Amino acid sequence: xxxxxVVNAGPYTAKLVEPxxxxxxxxxxxxxxxxxxxxxxxxxxxxxDVLSHFSxxxxxxxxxxxDTDQNVRGGAELLDRLIMDIVLSKEDFDISILMxxxxxxxxxxxxxxxxxxxxxxxxxxxxPYFSVIPFISEISDGLFKMLxxxxxxxxxxxxxxxxxxxxxLKKSPEKLAPIDRIQMVNVLVAHTHENEPILARxxxxxxxxxxxxxxxxxxxxxxxxxxxxxxxxxxxxxxKADCVNRLLMGLIGEGxxxxxxxxxxxxxxxxxILLKNINHEKVETRVTxxxxxxxxxxxxxxxxxAHLNSIFPQLLxxxxxxxxxxxxxxxxxxxxxxxxxxxxxxKFSENLLEMFRNDANLLxxxxxxxxxxxxxxxxxxxxxxxxxxxLEKEEKHLFAQNMVxxxxxVLLTATELFILRDELRHLETEESKELFQCIFRxxxxxxxxxxxxxxxxxxxxxxxxxxxxxxxxxxxxDVLLEIDKLVNLIESPVLxxxxxxxxxxxxxxxxxxxxxxxxxxxPQSDAFVTLHKRLQAVPAxxxxx
Numbered sequence: 001x002x003x004x005x006v007v008n009a010g011p012y013t014a015k016l017v018e019p020x021x022x023x024x025x026x027x028x029x030x031x032x033x034x035x036x037x038x039x040x041x042x043x044x045x046x047x048x049d050v051l052s053h054f055s056x057x058x059x060x061x062x063x064x065x066x067d068t069d070q071n072v073r074g075g076a077e078l079l080d081r082l083i084m085d086i087v088l089s090k091e092d093f094d095i096s097i098l099m100x101x102x103x104x105x106x107x108x109x110x111x112x113x114x115x116x117x118x119x120x121x122x123x124x125x126x127x128p129y130f131s132v133i134p135f136i137s138e139i140s141d142g143l144f145k146m147l148x149x150x151x152x153x154x155x156x157x158x159x160x161x162x163x164x165x166x167x168x169l170k171k172s173p174e175k176l177a178p179i180d181r182i183q184m185v186n187v188l189v190a191h192t193h194e195n196e197p198i199l200a201r202x203x204x205x206x207x208x209x210x211x212x213x214x215x216x217x218x219x220x221x222x223x224x225x226x227x228x229x230x231x232x233x234x235x236x237x238x239x240k241a242d243c244v245n246r247l248l249m250g251l252i253g254e255g256x257x258x259x260x261x262x263x264x265x266x267x268x269x270x271x272x273i274l275l276k277n278i279n280h281e282k283v284e285t286r287v288t289x290x291x292x293x294x295x296x297x298x299x300x301x302x303x304x305x306a307h308l309n310s311i312f313p314q315l316l317x318x319x320x321x322x323x324x325x326x327x328x329x330x331x332x333x334x335x336x337x338x339x340x341x342x343x344x345x346x347k348f349s350e351n352l353l354e355m356f357r358n359d360a361n362l363l364x365x366x367x368x369x370x371x372x373x374x375x376x377x378x379x380x381x382x383x384x385x386x387x388x389x390x391l392e393k394e395e396k397h398l399f400a401q402n403m404v405x406x407x408x409x410v411l412l413t414a415t416e417l418f419i420l421r422d423e424l425r426h427l428e429t430e431e432s433k434e435l436f437q438c439i440f441r442x443x444x445x446x447x448x449x450x451x452x453x454x455x456x457x458x459x460x461x462x463x464x465x466x467x468x469x470x471x472x473x474x475x476x477x478d479v480l481l482e483i484d485k486l487v488n489l490i491e492s493p494v495l496x497x498x499x500x501x502x503x504x505x506x507x508x509x510x511x512x513x514x515x516x517x518x519x520x521x522x523p524q525s526d527a528f529v530t531l532h533k534r535l536q537a538v539p540a541x542x543x544x545x
Contacts, residue, residue, distance in 0.1 A: 013050055014053070017053045017057070020039050021053075023035040024060035025063070029067075029069040035060075036078070037075055039079055047089070048090045051087065051090060058083075061080050066112040084120070088123070091129045093130075095132070098120065102139055103138045106141075111154055119157075125168060133175040134175055134180070137176070137181075137187070144162075144203070147197050148200060155199065159199065166206070169210070181219070188211070201233065202240075212226075213247065220251055223251075223252075224266065227277075229244075230242075230244050230245050231280065232282070234285050235283075235285065252296070267304070270292075271293075271304075274289050275311065275314050279318075286318070290329045290333055293311060297336060313351075316355070319352065319362075319370065320355060327366065327369070328373055345382065346386055353394075363402060372410055375410070381431070388442045391403055401445045404445050408443065408449040408452060411453075411456075412456065424453075424457050425458060447469070447470060448479060448482040451463045454466065455495060458501070460507050460510035461510045463510065463514050464510035464511075464517075470521060483521060484522070487518065491534070499534075519535060
């Protein structure tokens with residue numbers, strides 16, 4: 001009888017199934033239970049013929065899976081398992097019907113319904129002749145939302161389903177249409193937001209990493225979208241946003257083909273996102289933004305030039321960043337830009353002085369670091385010439401004095417300025433002579449610094465003349481501190497040749513005048529004792545001439 005029923009049940013399937021469907025909605029739990037039992041028996045006999053009513057059956061299963069009665073749910077579970085087996089037995093089953101039904105229900109908030117959906121997805125995905133990849137973009141958002149489910153078992157099942165989907169995608173990436181790839185990236189980026197559950201953020205970044213590996217330069221038009229997702233998460237290494245970032249940077253390298261480079265509109269969008277995040281609260285994000293700008297400037301200098309007018313002001317503002325790492329990277333980037341265009345060096349110097357003028361703490365706390373780093377990255381002579389030319393026109397005398405003190409201290413102590421010191425000492429070229437004259441004029445704001453400059457360049461007579469005029473200067477605490485620093489510099493290796501010139505009959509008189517004048521102005525301090533001992537040694541020295 002069973003064999004006869006299986007073979008000949010087809011024409012009667014509709015008459016058997018359709019009357020039962022409304023019974024699943026009955027208020028009486030016993031009727032709902034017997035509906036499950038009846039449909040189970042019909043499906044067992046009719047097998048694939050019941051799939052002509054698959055949409056109705058799936059809908060009632062969806063409902064009774066969340067039934068309030070445990071017996072009904074148990075009956076629904078058995079029926080569900082049977083329907084799954086029947087679907088799996090029919091290799092030509094139209095999976096788009098199932099995926100449409102799931103898509104329409106993917107945002108359910110009911111735990112049992114979520115489990116029901118994922119069991120179907122997991123089962124279908126594990127079957128070789130069915131592929132869910134073409135439909136992933138339609139259901140992925142809902143699945144990632146399920147990662148915030150309170151029930152651990154559902155979260156784990158959802159993670160498993162997403163993991164299996166990713167494995168399937170890696171095996172057949174071509175099955176995901178280009179338009180669906182774009183939609184998927186948008187979905188994944190949305191779930192990297194810091195308000196999303198940590199599991200959703202982690203998995204979405206894993207997916208983004210695999211997307212870059214799979215589709216490479218095809219995703220370059222979406223670079224700005226990727227950056228929206230990875231920049232805020234770059235500090236959390238367990239999320240692996242930094243891995244995605246490195247892969248994306250690798251897509252824009254010096255060796256890439258022209259066809260793989262960023263289009264102008266995509267570059268525009270990318271720069272916009274980078275500048276929005278350049279002042280991000282997280283140091284790691286700010287560093288990543290600067291690295292991206294540097295990378296783009298290095299690999300696409302011509303294309304990035306059009307954006308320098310919007311980038312450069314932001315880089316200047318970043319000079320006041322609290323992080324040394326950000327500051328040094330910012331200076332490196334600024335120096336790269338200034339090397340390519342002299343006008344930017346002047347513009348940068350103007351803005352730098354403006355920042356120092358408006359923020360004394362920035363000058364006092366970071367001024368030396370900024371000047372030294374600039375001299376490491378750019379020719380020191382260019383830096384000093386440009387800044388001094390601007391300081392010649394400075395109207396605020398006190399600020400000019402403070403700038404001279406900072407510049408002078410760096411000039412006489414920083415290892416980065418060894419070559420510049422050597423040029424100013426020998427003055428062998430017209431350029432070095434012009435630079436010396438420019439510095440000399442500006443250093444006139446600080447007599448002690450001017451004396452130091454003359455000692456550096458071995459203009460001892462001029463330094464003696466200036467030292468004799470110190471009686472006309474208001475000797476403040478700042479002046480005394482400058483003298484103290486100058487004495488220490490005279491005793492340092494940098495000015496060792498000045499001390500040796502005390503052996504010269506020609507140089508000794510003006511040098512002794514300078515040292516004596518400084519001694520007369522100093523209070524009884526360590527610097528006084530040091531200088532006094534140096535002068536006491538002079539008469540005992542034997543002239544080398």
